[in-house]
Structures are given as C-alpha cells and as structure tokens.
Amino acid sequence: MQLSTDQLLDFYHLMVKIRSFEETLGSLFSKGLLGGTSHFCIGQEASAVGVVQGVRDTDWLVSNHRGHGHLLARRLNVYRVMAELLGRETGYCFGRGGSQHMCSMDEHFLGTNGITGGGIPIAAGAALALKCQKSDSIVVVFFGDGASNQGTFHETLNIASLWKLPIMFVCENNLYGMSNPVKRSVAGGGKVAPRAAGYAIPAQTLEGRDVELVWKTTREAAERIRNGGGPELLELMTYRLCGHSKSEPRVYRTREEEDQMAKLDPLATFPKRLLELGCTQEQIDDAANSARKMVEDATQKALQDEPGDRHVALSGVFAEEEVSK
Amino acid sequence: MREVFYSKAVNEALDEELSRDSSVIMIGEDIGCYGGAFGVSKGLWEKYGAERIWETPISEGSITGIAVGAAMMGMKPVLEIMFMDFVALALDQMMNSAGKLHYMYGEQVTVPMVLRTPGGAKGGYGPSHSQMLSNLFVGIPGLKVVAPSTPKQVKGLLKSAIRDPNPVVFIENKRLYPQKGEIPEGEYLLPLDKAEVLSEGTDITLISYSSMTPVCLAVKNALQPHGINLEVVDLVSLQPLDTDTIFASVRKTGRVIIVEEACLTGGVAGEVSALIAEHCLDSLEAPVIRVGAADAPIPSSLDLEKFVLPQADDIVQAVKRIREWA
Numbered sequence: 001m002q003l004s005t006d007q008l009l010d011f012y013h014l015m016v017k018i019r020s021f022e023e024t025l026g027s028l029f030s031k032g033l034l035g036g037t038s039h040f041c042i043g044q045e046a047s048a049v050g051v052v053q054g055v056r057d058t059d060w061l062v063s064n065h066r067g068h069g070h071l072l073a074r075r076l077n078v079y080r081v082m083a084e085l086l087g088r089e090t091g092y093c094f095g096r097g098g099s100q101h102m103c104s105m106d107e108h109f110l111g112t113n114g115i116t117g118g119g120i121p122i123a124a125g126a127a128l129a130l131k132c133q134k135s136d137s138i139v140v141v142f143f144g145d146g147a148s149n150q151g152t153f154h155e156t157l158n159i160a161s162l163w164k165l166p167i168m169f170v171c172e173n174n175l176y177g178m179s180n181p182v183k184r185s186v187a188g189g190g191k192v193a194p195r196a197a198g199y200a201i202p203a204q205t206l207e208g209r210d211v212e213l214v215w216k217t218t219r220e221a222a223e224r225i226r227n228g229g230g231p232e233l234l235e236l237m238t239y240r241l242c243g244h245s246k247s248e249p250r251v252y253r254t255r256e257e258e259d260q261m262a263k264l265d266p267l268a269t270f271p272k273r274l275l276e277l278g279c280t281q282e283q284i285d286d287a288a289n290s291a292r293k294m295v296e297d298a299t300q301k302a303l304q305d306e307p308g309d310r311h312v313a314l315s316g317v318f319a320e321e322e323v324s325k
Numbered sequence: 326m327r328e329v330f331y332s333k334a335v336n337e338a339l340d341e342e343l344s345r346d347s348s349v350i351m352i353g354e355d356i357g358c359y360g361g362a363f364g365v366s367k368g369l370w371e372k373y374g375a376e377r378i379w380e381t382p383i384s385e386g387s388i389t390g391i392a393v394g395a396a397m398m399g400m401k402p403v404l405e406i407m408f409m410d411f412v413a414l415a416l417d418q419m420m421n422s423a424g425k426l427h428y429m430y431g432e433q434v435t436v437p438m439v440l441r442t443p444g445g446a447k448g449g450y451g452p453s454h455s456q457m458l459s460n461l462f463v464g465i466p467g468l469k470v471v472a473p474s475t476p477k478q479v480k481g482l483l484k485s486a487i488r489d490p491n492p493v494v495f496i497e498n499k500r501l502y503p504q505k506g507e508i509p510e511g512e513y514l515l516p517l518d519k520a521e522v523l524s525e526g527t528d529i530t531l532i533s534y535s536s537m538t539p540v541c542l543a544v545k546n547a548l549q550p551h552g553i554n555l556e557v558v559d560l561v562s563l564q565p566l567d568t569d570t571i572f573a574s575v576r577k578t579g580r581v582i583i584v585e586e587a588c589l590t591g592g593v594a595g596e597v598s599a600l601i602a603e604h605c606l607d608s609l610e611a612p613v614i615r616v617g618a619a620d621a622p623i624p625s626s627l628d629l630e631k632f633v634l635p636q637a638d639d640i641v642q643a644v645k646r647i648r649e650w651a
Contacts (some may be wrong), residue, residue: 060398093431103430110397111430115421121387122422125394125402132350132376132400155387162382316428317466319435319490322399 001219003212005279009287011053011211012270015045017291018069019267021078022242024299025068025085029246033303035087038099041069043209043241046266047172048073048142050214051234055140055168055222060108060130062123062141065100066172066240067112070142076104079298089308096312110139116177117143117150120169124156127165127231138166138225146177148192149185157199157231164230168221169201171235172208178244179252193235201231208236209266212273241265326509332502334476335365335441338483339403341512343373346401349487352379352392353405362407363443363502385414389440393422393492396438401487409444409496410453416461423492424467435490439483444472445536445586446634447499451625457535457586457618459593462494463564469517470564472496474538476506478561481515489517496563500536520567522574526556529647530574532597533584534560537635541584544640553644563593568600575601579610580650582643584635589617611650614643 003011022040029038041048048069052061063070071081076092084091084102091097092104100114110126113119123141130137147153148171160167171192175182182190196203206217214236221232239261243250250258262268271284329337342349351366357380360367370378381388385406392402406412412419423436446455462470469491473479479497486493523538524545531541538559545555558574560566575581581601583594594615601613619633 062394091431093429093433096431097429101425101429103426103433105433110394111426111434113422115417118390118417118421121390121418122394122397124387125391125396126398127394128379128391129395129398129400132348132395133398151384152387152390155382155384156390158382159384159387159391163379316432318469319427319432322435322437322490 003215005277008274008277009279009283011049011215012274012284013287013291014049014073015211015267015270016288017078017295018045018048018072020292020295021068021072021082024295026247034085036098037245038085039066039245040242041066041240043261043265044172044174044238045069046211046270047208047214047236047238050211051140051170051218054215054218055138058108059137059222060110060126060139062110062119062126062139063112064119064143064147065112065114065116066144067102067142068099071102071109071112074107074109076107076109078294079301082298083302083305086302087307088302088305089312090302090305094308094312117147117152119143120147120152120156124160124165124167127160127167128163130166131163136226138168138222140168140170142170142172144177145171145173145175145182145186145192146180148195149177157196157201160231161199161201164228166225167231168218168225169231169233171233172238173235174238174240176244176252181252191235193233196233201233203233203235205235205237208238209264209269211266211270239264326507328505328507329476330502331476331479331504331506332363332365334480334508335483335497336367336369338480339366339369340372342484342487343369343377348399349401349403350377350379350395351403351405352381352388354381354383354407356380356405361405363499365502366405385411386417389415389418390422392438392440393418393426393436396436397426397434401437403439403441403487406440406442408454409442409458410456412440412442412458412461415440419462419468419492419494420465424465427491428467436492437490439486439493439495441495441497443497443499443502445498445500446623446630449625449627449630452622455623459496459563459585459587460591463593463596467492468564469493469562470496471517471562472535473561474501474535474559477508478515478521480508481513482517482561485514485517493517496535498536504539518562518565518567520561520570521559522556522570523559524555524557526554526578528554528578529580529582529644530556530558530578531582531584531640532558532560532571534563534593535586537584537586540637541640544637544644548641548644553648555644560593560597566597566600568604571597571601572605575605576608579608580647581609582614582616582640582647584616584640586635587617588620589615590620592617611647614647616640616643
C-alpha cells in the first residue's frame with residue numbers, strides 16, 4: 001500500500017506538532033512555568049509517527065520516559081497532554097502522572113513509564129492478556145538503546161519468544177543512554193537488533209528518521225505479528241537533537257557531531273521529500289502552521305486551568321472496583 | 326468443618342477461583358507439572374492447562390511486570406514468587422508500577438493482581454531463603470498486604486485477594502504449609518482488612534501474624550496453667566492495619582507484646598507499636614514490647630538460626646518482663 005498525499009501531509013503535521021510541543025515545553029521551563037523534568041524527542045519525531053501510524057488505532061502502545069512523540073502521534077488531545085505536564089487537573093491523569101506517567105486507555109495508550117526498561121514486561125503482560133482474550137490487537141512497546149541493557153529487556157524478549165506473544169519491540173536507538181554513548185554501553189558495536197537473535201526474534205535495523213520507511217516496515221511487521229507470527233523487533237536509528245532532559249549542556253558529545261546530525265533532521269528533510277512527491281509548498285506550510293497553532297492554543301488553554309486540590313492529591317490510591325478494559 | 330493443610334487450603338482457593346473466573350491466570354516458576362516449589366499448585370496445570378497456568382523461565386523482575394501488564398488489560402494474574410527473598414527482583418514492578426498505576430494513571434486502570442510468596446524460615450535454609458520481608462511492602466502506597474496464619478484464613482483471604490481490584494501482596498509461610506486446621510465446608514470469603522482475635526484473654530495481648538501466631542497460641546497454652554491469661558490477636562492484614570481490633574484488645578489488657586518473624590528494626594511491630602503509643606497511651610500499664618528477629622542475616626546452621634529468629638521462649642521472657650512492670 002502506498003501513502004496518499006493527504007497521509008504524507010498528515011504525518012508531517014504530526015511531526016511538526018511534536019516538535020512544536022517539545023519546543024513549547026522548553027520555553028515553559030525557561031519561564032519557570034513547568035516543574036520537574038522532561039525528556040524531549042526533538043529529532044526523533046519520524047520514528048514516533050511512522051510506528052504509531054503504521055499500526056491500528058486499536059493496537060496498544062506502551063511508551064517510556066521520552067514519550068511525548070508517542071502520545072501525540074497517537075493523537076491524544078494535545079491540550080490534555082499539555083495540561084498533564086503543567087500539573088493541571090484537566091490533564092489525562094489529573095496532574096498526578098506528568099510526562100513520564102501518562103496514560104489514556106480510551107486511545108489504547110497504556111502509558112509512559114519513568115523506569116528505564118520498566119514498560120517492556122508490562123507490554124508483554126498486555127500482549128499475554130490479548131492472547132488469552134483471543135484479541136486480534138497487538139502491543140507496541142517503545143524503549144531506547146539504554147533500556148536494552150536492562151535485565152527486563154532480555155528476560156522479556158525470551159518470554160515473548162517462548163510464548164509467541166503479539167508484541168512489537170521498538171528500539172529508538174538515539175546513540176546515547178543519557179550521556180553514555182552506545183559504543184560504550186551496547187556491546188558488539190552499539191546495535192540492539194542483533195541481541196534479538198539470542199531469543200529467536202526476527203529483528204531489523206533501519207533509518208528511523210525516514211518516516212515513510214518506518215511506516216512501511218512497521219505495517220508489515222504488525223501484520224505478521226497479528227497473524228500469529230510471534231514478536232519482532234525494530235531498531236530505528238535516530239538522534240535526539242537536544243539534551244537528555246530539559247536543557248542539559250551535552251558535554252558528552254561535540255557540536256560538530258550535532259551539526260552533522262542536524263542535516264538528517266527529519267523536519268528538515270521531509271518537506272523536501274513532500275515537494276518531490278507532488279505536494280505544494282502551500283500545503284506543506286499549512287500542515288506545519290496548523291500544527292503549531294494547535295500547540296499554541298492548547299498551551300494557552302491549559303495554562304488557564306487550575307491544579308487539583310488536596311482531594312486529587314490524596315484520593316485514588318486504592319481502587320474501589322475494577323476499571324480496566 | 327473439615328481439617329486441611331495450609332498448603333491445601335491455598336490450592337483450593339486457587340482451584341475455585343480458576344474455575345469460577347476465566348480471567349484468573351497463574352504466572353510463576355515451576356508451577357506446571359512440578360506443582361510449585363512447595364507443591365501448592367499441584368494438579369492445577371493438569372486441570373486448567375498451559376493457557377491458564379503460565380509457567381515461566383527464571384525471570385522474577387519481568388514476570389512481575391508481565392503480571393502487572395496483564396492485570397491492566399483485564400486479567401487477574403496470580404503471580405507466585407518461589408521464596409519471599411526473591412521479591413527483591415520483583416520489587417521495582419511492585420513499587421513503581423503495581424502500587425502506583427491506578428493513582429498515577431488517573432484511575433483509568435486497575436491492577437487486580439496477587440503476588441503470592443512464602444516468607445519466613447523453614448529451618449536451615451539460610452540467609453537468602455528464610456526471610457520474612459513484610460516490612461518491604463507495607464511502606465509502599467497502593468499495595469495491600471496480608472499474611473494469614475491459618476488454613477481457614479489463607480483460603481478465604483486468597484479468594485478475596487484474587488477478586489480485589491488492587492494489587493495484593495499475599496504472604497504465605499513455608500513453616501505453615503504443613504500445618505493443619507479446620508476450614509468451613511463450601512465457598513467462603515474473608516475480608517482483607519480485618520485482624521482476628523484468635524484466643525481471648527484478659528492479662529496481656531500478644532499481637533502477631535503469619536508463622537508467629539501458632540507460636541503465640543502455644544505460649545498461651547503453656548502459660549495458662551500458671552494463671553496467665555493471654556489474648557492472641559492475629560493481624561492478618563499488614564496494610565491496612567485493623568486498628569479497631571488492635572486498640573480494643575490493648576484497651577482491654579493494657580499490656581502488649583508484638584511478635585513477628587521479621588527483623589525488629591523498621592518492621593510491622595514498630596508500626597503497630599507507634600499506633601498504640603499514639604492512640605492508646607492512657608490504657609497502657611507497661612511499655613509495649615516487641616519480639617522479632619535480630620538485625621542479622623539468618624544463618625544456615627540450625628543451631629545458629631535459633632539465636633537470630635524469635636523463639637517461643639523469647640515470648641515467655643517478654644511476658645515475664647511485662648508482668649513485672651508495676
């Protein structure tokens with residue numbers, strides 16, 4: 001199946017929305033309007049959009065600490081995502097969860113996760129539930145190169161393979177686990193995909209900044225998994241064109257490296273590709289401007305909202321009855 | 326009523342809930358044809374098959390996360406961690422996921438899972454296979470913690486734990502598995518948040534849970550002929566604590582000894598003791614005394630083990646001390 005012009009423009013719209021969202025957060029931090037920390041995915045927008053748009057809306061997503069791109073690629077309400085980050089009661093989780101603990105069951109988004117590698121077994125558990133329930137949905141779990149060094153990655157790949165779970169492992173390899181480069185943290189040359197062979201899981205490494213390639217590869221893998229083929233792993237090579245969190249000074253890499261990588265910025269390369277594919281400059285500008293406006297409006301609206309009260313802070317520790325799907 | 330082993334009572338609860346609700350599944354190591362390290366799940370794999378009884382590789386950290394994820398999606402996983410000592414590997418998922426998800430995900434999900442695990446010493450199992458680690462869980466918001474001491478309790482509570490929408494840490498006990506007790510005929514459920522006065526008395530309250538409860542009952546029987554009338558209160562639930570039952574007994578006797586198998590420092594006994602001090606000071610006729618394990622690893626040698634773990638005689642000595650207090 002080929003992507004239509006409308007779909008391609010929509011992908012670009014989503015990518016700009018994510019970039020704009022992250023840049024807005026940066027500015028809110030510098031104005032002191034945002035507490036805590038946040039992990040931006042600037043430069044990684046194509047992998048989020050390509051994967052999330054490559055599966056069905058009814059497939060379940062499990063994300064990690066760098067999850068804003070995944071949330072917005074799934075088209076969660078940008079205003080409620082922003083409100084959650086701003087700690088407002090109107091956020092998806094009443095401001096209790098924030099960036100790293102955000103969930104929307106209505107949108108089949110099982111949550112971002114603040115523990116590196118913590119979401120991987122949870123995703124496998126969700127996949128086990130789908131298998132038990134004989135569902136035709138699958139689970140997609142995002143994690144980074146850093147998480148592939150956690151025990152949960154290895155344990156879960158082993159179990160998912162043994163049990164033929166309907167799960168897609170998506171490693172966004174951005175070359176650094178916080179400050180630690182993959183060459184010094186992922187044995188054997190810094191690639192994660194070869195690790196899957198130890199668990200008899202098919203895996204491929206691909207350019208994660210090529211949204212069309214990511215979309216197509218995801219789609220094909222998702223159908224194989226859906227048809228009972230068992231888990232697969234995609235390693236998407238990418239680069240975060242920002243610090244690990246907020247505005248850290250990036251002492252672990254050179255400005256020259258960053259300049260080289262900036263040339264591969266999907267938000268710089270994709271508009272050129274869109275022109276080649278027959279989109280007009282006006283269409284491209286519209287897609288970008290409407291995305292920026294959505295983020296701007298959502299931010300202004302969320303800033304007006306109130307934080308929760310003492311009841312919101314202290315209630316909900318225990319459930320009175322089941323609320324799961 | 327009929328008499329069954331504690332381990333059999335656990336098995337019956339699992340069997341009944343597996344049969345009643347198809348969303349109940351078991352996850353754990355060697356729970357298939359082996360029937361679990363202590364034989365608790367014997368026969369269930371044969372009866373319900375591999376699609377309900379998920380025997381796993383040795384991966385405690387991840388199978389706990391798998392139980393969490395399955396629970397979020399509407400299953401009711403009963404996870405077995407073979408020895409309570411191994412919960413160290415499961416703790417991240419219990420602490421950072423299971424206990425928090427309902428709250429931090431804005432009440433959109435529940436985590437109706439049970440982590441079953443045998444705590445306590447069986448005699449000679451040594452430092453990494455003998456610990457009662459109840460204290461690790463009671464300070465984690467969002468987890469319920471129960472530690473039944475009798476076959477009747479363990480069956481009724483496990484069934485309730487499986488049906489509860491919250492994650493429940495269900496502490497069984499290796500020393501209790503081969504102990505017999507009466508259970509009601511037919512189906513019954515017990516509340517997860519209630520203590521039980523197992524034996525009424527007037528002079529001193531012994532508060533305990535899990536394997537120390539039968540020891541307290543034995544001490545009561547041994548001291549009865551000496552004119553000492555002990556009341557034995559079993560906490561049953563460690564989180565939440567049933568303060569109504571605890572305080573009522575304290576107000577009756579005015580003298581309290583709290584007995585647990587866990588290390589004294591940072592333990593449940595300390596928490597109960599603090600609550601009594603806060604709420605029942607006027608009723609106390611003597612300081613609250615705690616009896617528990619020494620703050621030391623549990624040695625493998627049976628001869629050494631008894632110096633670390635609380636013994637019946639330690640309770641007897643505590644009774645003497647508390648009676649001497651004017």
